[in-house]
Amino acid sequence: MRASVRRCQPQRVASLTATSAQLSARGLNVSAQAALTTKANRLEMPPTDFKPMPYTGPSFDEVKALRAQHMPSAIFAFYKNPIMLVEGKMQYMWDEKGRRYLDLFGGIVTVSVGHCHPRVTEAGVAQLKKLQHSTTIYYNPEVALFAKELADRLPSQLSVVYFVNSGSEANDLAMLMARAATGNFDFVALRNGYHGMSMNTMGLTALHTWKYNQPQGFGIHHAVCPNTYRGPYGPDEPDVAQKYASDVADIIRSSTSGRVAGWISETIQGVGGTVVLPDGYLKEVYKTVRGAGGVCIADEVQTGFARLGSHYWGFQTQNVIPDIVTMAKGIGNGAPLAAVATTPEIAETLKQRVHFNTYGGNPVSCAMGRAVLKVVDEEGIQHKALSHGAYFTRGLNELKRRYPIIGEVRGKGLMLGVELVKDQTTKEPATAETADIFERAKDMGLLIGKGGLYGNVFRIKPPMCITKHDIDFSLEVLDQAFKDSAKAM
Numbered sequence: 001m002r003a004s005v006r007r008c009q010p011q012r013v014a015s016l017t018a019t020s021a022q023l024s025a026r027g028l029n030v031s032a033q034a035a036l037t038t039k040a041n042r043l044e045m046p047p048t049d050f051k052p053m054p055y056t057g058p059s060f061d062e063v064k065a066l067r068a069q070h071m072p073s074a075i076f077a078f079y080k081n082p083i084m085l086v087e088g089k090m091q092y093m094w095d096e097k098g099r100r101y102l103d104l105f106g107g108i109v110t111v112s113v114g115h116c117h118p119r120v121t122e123a124g125v126a127q128l129k130k131l132q133h134s135t136t137i138y139y140n141p142e143v144a145l146f147a148k149e150l151a152d153r154l155p156s157q158l159s160v161v162y163f164v165n166s167g168s169e170a171n172d173l174a175m176l177m178a179r180a181a182t183g184n185f186d187f188v189a190l191r192n193g194y195h196g197m198s199m200n201t202m203g204l205t206a207l208h209t210w211k212y213n214q215p216q217g218f219g220i221h222h223a224v225c226p227n228t229y230r231g232p233y234g235p236d237e238p239d240v241a242q243k244y245a246s247d248v249a250d251i252i253r254s255s256t257s258g259r260v261a262g263w264i265s266e267t268i269q270g271v272g273g274t275v276v277l278p279d280g281y282l283k284e285v286y287k288t289v290r291g292a293g294g295v296c297i298a299d300e301v302q303t304g305f306a307r308l309g310s311h312y313w314g315f316q317t318q319n320v321i322p323d324i325v326t327m328a329k330g331i332g333n334g335a336p337l338a339a340v341a342t343t344p345e346i347a348e349t350l351k352q353r354v355h356f357n358t359y360g361g362n363p364v365s366c367a368m369g370r371a372v373l374k375v376v377d378e379e380g381i382q383h384k385a386l387s388h389g390a391y392f393t394r395g396l397n398e399l400k401r402r403y404p405i406i407g408e409v410r411g412k413g414l415m416l417g418v419e420l421v422k423d424q425t426t427k428e429p430a431t432a433e434t435a436d437i438f439e440r441a442k443d444m445g446l447l448i449g450k451g452g453l454y455g456n457v458f459r460i461k462p463p464m465c466i467t468k469h470d471i472d473f474s475l476e477v478l479d480q481a482f483k484d485s486a487k488a489m
Contacts, residue, residue, distance in 0.1 A: 042444050043476055045092075045102055046469040052087045052094040060084050060096055078450075080439055088115030091466045093447070101442075102470055104462040105449040109270060109302045109415070112330030113375045114465040120333050120371040127367035136163070136361045146366040149373055150339060153312060155321045160347040162340045163361035167301035167328035168196030170338040171264065173355075174324045175200055177342060178262035178295045180349040185219045186256040188248055188263050188289065192225040192453060194271035195264060195299055204264060207272060207453055221255050223247045227275045229408045229419065230427060235278075245284035252292050260294040262324075267314030270302040273452025274417025274459060276410055282318035295323035295346065301338075302415065305330040306376050307464065309386030309413030317412065333372050337365040381464045389413035391468055392460070395475040403482045405430055416460040419452065429454035433489055440481040446474055 058066070063084055067075075085101070087094045091114060093101045106112065113120065127142060134140050147161040164170050179185060187204065189195065195204040202210065203217030206225075211217075226244035228235040233243050252260055263285060269275040286296045303314030304327045311317050313325070323346060328338035336359070359365075375381065393409060396418055400406040407421035420430040420437070434456045441448055449459030462470075 042099075043473065043480065045100060045445060045473050046467065048089070048092060048100075050089045050092070052089070052098060052100075055086050055096045055098070057086065057096070079442055080435070081443075083442065090114035090117065091463045091470055099445070101445050101447050102462075102466075102473060103447050104460050104466075104474060105447055106330075106461055106463045107334055108329070108449065109307075109459075109461040110329040110332075110334055111463045112305055112307070112333050113372055113379070113381060114463045115334070117333060117371075117375060117465075119375055120335075120368050123371035124335065124364055124368040127364045131363050133359075133362055133364075135358060136356075140361070140363050140366075142363040142366040142370065143361040146370050149370060150327075150341060153373070154325060154341055157321070157343050158325060158341045160342055160344050162342075162347070162355075162357075163366070164338045164340065164357050165336045165359050165365075166196075166338050167299075167326065168198045168201050169357070169360075170301070170326035170328055170340050171195045171201045171204065171297075171299060172198050173340050174264065174297045174326050174342075175204070175262070176355075177324055177340070177346050177350065178297065180352060181295060181346045182259075182261050182293055184259045184261040184293055186260045187220045188251055188260060188294075189220060189222055190225050190265045190269070191222045192227065192272035192275060193222075193264075193266060193269055193299075195266075209453075210271070219261075221251045223251055225269070225272070225275060226278050226281050228278060229275075229410070241278040241280035242284055244278065245281055245288065248285050249288045252288065256292075258292060260289060260292045262294040262297055263289040264297040264299055266299045266301075267303050267317060268308070268411065268415055270415075270459070270461075271451050273419065273457035274411045274415065276412065277318065279318070282315065282320045286320050286322075296320070297324040297326065298322035299326050301326060301328045302330075302461070305372070306382035306385055307413055307415050307461070309382060309389050312382065331372065332365055332369050335365045335368040337362075337369050379465075384466075385413040385464050388464075388466060388468060388471060389416065392416060392471045392474070395471060396460075396478075399475065399478060399482065402479075403486070405433060405482065405486070411460075414460070414462060414464055414466075417452075418458040418460070420456045420458070429456035431456045433485060434458070436489060437478075437481045437485045440484055441477050444477045444480065446477040446481075 084096050085093045086096050091103055093103050150161050151159045162173060164173060189204045191206040193206050195201045199216050203220045206222045224247040233240045267277055289296055298315040300314055306312050308314055308317060315322055324342045326340050331337050396409040400409050404424055405420050407419045407427055410417050420434045422428040422430045431454050438450050451457050451459045
């Protein structure tokens with residue numbers, strides 16, 4: 001394990017044991033206030049200078065009652081014992097009692113450069129003071145400049161950008177574009193993929209937990225997920241990418257007219273449990289789909305904006321150029337913002353009718369999105385994702401060697417997954433154990449995600465401003481949580 005993290009004493013404010021000189025030598029800021037704790041089993045986080053504001057709002061119980069009365073029960077809380085978060089700064093969040101948490105999930109892979117990053121916040125406030133809303137029926141410089149700046153970061157042929165508000169909207173629009181441009185109807189997507197919850201995108205999604213018993217998915221076909229851990233072909237199988245990709249060709253031959261509107265996939269499946277596509281897979285699939293008259297859509301909602309470290313976009317890791325790219329989440333660092341980028345030729349086909357989105361291209365959201373691009377470029381975010389992701393992966397693999405419950409550590413950059421299994425041979429999902437460790441980590445101040453078809457994969461996708469000291473803390477917490485859970489289960 002990396003640098004040790006000291007256990008806090010109960011019912012007191014944790015004190016800093018390192019001197020200012022020691023902290024400076026380690027590259028840490030001297031904290032004016034250490035992490036508050038009311039639990040004996042919370043480990044001490046790296047220090048922070050930020051002081052959260054005193055919370056004066058309704059109590060946890062009052063909010064719980066309001067939520068139960070006025071919000072749908074389908075909106076579930078993430079933990080068996082939920083928490084209420086009232087303030088965030090960069091990689092940290094605070095509850096109403098002043099307890100600090102390290103956020104490794106970033107609002108479901110949405111907070112890309114840090115909670116309330118000052119440059120992003122200031123850009124939004126400045127625009128809010130000038131013009132809050134106008135719609136794209138009028139010209140606005142923030143919207144036009146943001147479109148250009150996004151296009152500048154994409155392959156040159158993807159020069160037209162449509163703005164919407166969420167990943168579901170973006171993927172829905174991409175489907176419309178593909179069908180309008182090709183004149184074809186059928187789509188091929190991947191099993192275990194997630195692309196949204198509108199009636200159209202629910203059809204693209206291939207996880208039963210996200211599919212209502214309603215008419216959806218007409219004309220959509222799902223290929224075998226190229227999961228080299230659980231699928232029929234493992235990572236050492238010769239020509240593994242080609243073998244998985246052959247299923248796409250089989251589907252087009254057997255389940256369509258031979259002509260398709262398009263293909264859509266994530267480069268790394270997010271909700272599906274951080275499943276990484278084998279190298280060369282998309283190159284084979286794109287060739288097949290284009291041969292059947294279709295266009296290729298890259299869902300970059302979770303993988304875009306430097307999160308994978310080695311590249312700015314996930315599709316670049318597969319050495320392909322899509323015809324349409326959808327993006328959301330990290331594009332706005334939490335602002336309701338999404339976009340679809342495509343070629344002028346495909347974009348032109350939408351002129352067959354009027355297409356409009358009231359809030360798409362909101363100037364406040366666009367100002368914040370422009371600030372995110374600058375932060376990613378100017379604060380070395382891509383390099384951090386690469387180096388810190390490698391550091392985190394090494395630590396997780398150290399845990400894997402010590403705890404047989406860890407079946408696989410996978411991912412790229414700061415989009416990582418840890419799959420838990422009851423048995424290394426049968427790979428039976430350790431769903432209950434995952435939930436137990438998940439809860440224990442939260443109680444020690446670490447917020448992580450959870451996903452996969454069986455709910456047995458930890459999703460680690462933090463704000464990309466985290467430090468190596470944050471990673472050390474995370475590994476210590478997970479180590480303790482695995483240890484305590486093994487004793488209790």
